[in-house]
Amino acid sequence: MRVLVTGGTGFTGKALVRRLLDEGHAVVALDYKEGLKTEELRDWGAEVVIGSVTDPDVVKRCVAGVAVVHHLAAAFRELNVPDTYYRDVNVGGTRNVLEAAREAGVRKFVYCSTCGVHGNIDEPPGGEDAPIQPADYYQQTKYEAEPIVNGYLEQGLKTTILRPAAIYGPGDPERFYMIFKRVARGVFPMFGSGKTFYHPLYIDNLVDAFMLAMQDGKGDGQAYLIADEEYLEIEELVRRVARALEVEVRIPHYPVWPLVAAGHVCEKLCKPFGVTPPIFPRRVDWFRQNRAFKIDKAKRDLGYAPRVGIDEGLRKTAEWYRAEGYLKLETGNLKLET
Numbered sequence: 001m002r003v004l005v006t007g008g009t010g011f012t013g014k015a016l017v018r019r020l021l022d023e024g025h026a027v028v029a030l031d032y033k034e035g036l037k038t039e040e041l042r043d044w045g046a047e048v049v050i051g052s053v054t055d056p057d058v059v060k061r062c063v064a065g066v067a068v069v070h071h072l073a074a075a076f077r078e079l080n081v082p083d084t085y086y087r088d089v090n091v092g093g094t095r096n097v098l099e100a101a102r103e104a105g106v107r108k109f110v111y112c113s114t115c116g117v118h119g120n121i122d123e124p125p126g127g128e129d130a131p132i133q134p135a136d137y138y139q140q141t142k143y144e145a146e147p148i149v150n151g152y153l154e155q156g157l158k159t160t161i162l163r164p165a166a167i168y169g170p171g172d173p174e175r176f177y178m179i180f181k182r183v184a185r186g187v188f189p190m191f192g193s194g195k196t197f198y199h200p201l202y203i204d205n206l207v208d209a210f211m212l213a214m215q216d217g218k219g220d221g222q223a224y225l226i227a228d229e230e231y232l233e234i235e236e237l238v239r240r241v242a243r244a245l246e247v248e249v250r251i252p253h254y255p256v257w258p259l260v261a262a263g264h265v266c267e268k269l270c271k272p273f274g275v276t277p278p279i280f281p282r283r284v285d286w287f288r289q290n291r292a293f294k295i296d297k298a299k300r301d302l303g304y305a306p307r308v309g310i311d312e313g314l315r316k317t318a319e320w321y322r323a324e325g326y327l328k329l330e331t332g333n334l335k336l337e338t
């Protein structure tokens with residue numbers, strides 16, 4: 001089949017493109033910027049189109065002849081952008097891709113949303129029926145696109161929504177790298193109790209879910225939380241990362257509220273100057289938001305079965321960070337390269 005992956009050079013998109021190609025599909029990847037990863041995808045045999053999902057003409061061009069769309073492109077980590085940017089990309093862009101998919105007679109549209117639409121889980125673990133309470137602009141705009149996706153079902157386009165938990169694994173340039181980096185230093189400052197739940201999702205498990213969701217007759221009109229089998233407290237996660245890296249880690253505790261206040265102040269001060277704040281509310285939420293999910297619905301309807309557990313996943317991720325030069329082992333201790 002010919003398959004479009006928007007955001008195909010991103011962390012998740014790239015892993016999905018690799019799997020689709022391995023399984024014999026022809027892949028078109030739409031991405032915003034030309035770069036090393038776009039070249040890599042072309043070398044693998046994917047067709048790469050450079051452009052924005054906010055441009056309907058580019059999107060139409062990508063969708064021609066496509067049977068399945070995996071829509072992953074999103075404004076996600078951008079900090080120094082106007083507030084409207086998130087809505088333009090995550091809501092307007094999604095509408096463009098849906099419209100083009102409907103016009104082109106696409107068989108299946110899979111929308112990559114986020115578990116973050118549920119915000120803090122008050123009664124963990126939460127299922128798809130847990131309250132929708134996005135905590136920031138990113139999560140809000142990811143959620144705003146969900147009813148638009150569902151609306152296209154009535155227009156004959158088969159759609160499925162995936163709400164991934166915290167994705168990690170080889171290729172993750174950001175979130176888990178920050179955890180690994182601090183653990184490698186031997187001290188991980190813990191703000192708050194450390195008892196907040198966190199639900200990781202190993203990249204290969206998520207790619208399995210995308211492959212299942214693209215099948216005909218699976219999950220039409222439904223939303224699914226996708227996560228690993230196990231969730232854990234953040235302090236335990238830090239200890240498991242230390243185990244994966246084979247280092248000792250000290251975890252001193254500090255109150256979280258001064259950090260929350262500092263996050264808001266830093267964001268406000270940095271924004272007018274276009275500077276990336278060292279801390280900001282979304283980052284602080286890591287210490288505060290309960291994220292623990294039930295994945296029974298995806299198991300039942302899609303046949304989802306997470307194959308890689310947390311310890312294996314963390315070990316593979318540690319190996320990747322070392323192999324890629326992010327972390328370097330020196331005389332029994334890890335020395336940071338970056």
Ligand SMILES: NC(=O)c1ccc[n+]([C@@H]2O[C@H](COP(=O)([O-])OP(=O)(O)OC[C@H]3O[C@@H](n4cnc5c(N)ncnc54)[C@H](OP(=O)(O)O)[C@@H]3O)[C@@H](O)[C@H]2O)c1
Pocket residue numbers: 006007008009010011012013030031032033034051052053054071072073074075076077089093112113114115116142163164165166167168
């Ligand atoms: N990472 C997580 O823990 C997590 C959890 C839940 C859900 N998600 C969702 O999973 C998806 C993939 O996330 P990720 O972690 O793989 O993020 P990522 O690495 O930042 O990938 C996002 C991709 O979207 C592309 N993109 C951004 N704006 C675009 C635009 N206007 N037009 C076309 N492409 C655009 C980016 O391209 P450039 O790099 O060229 O800008 C990037 O390749 C996103 O939909 C995200 O909301 C992620």
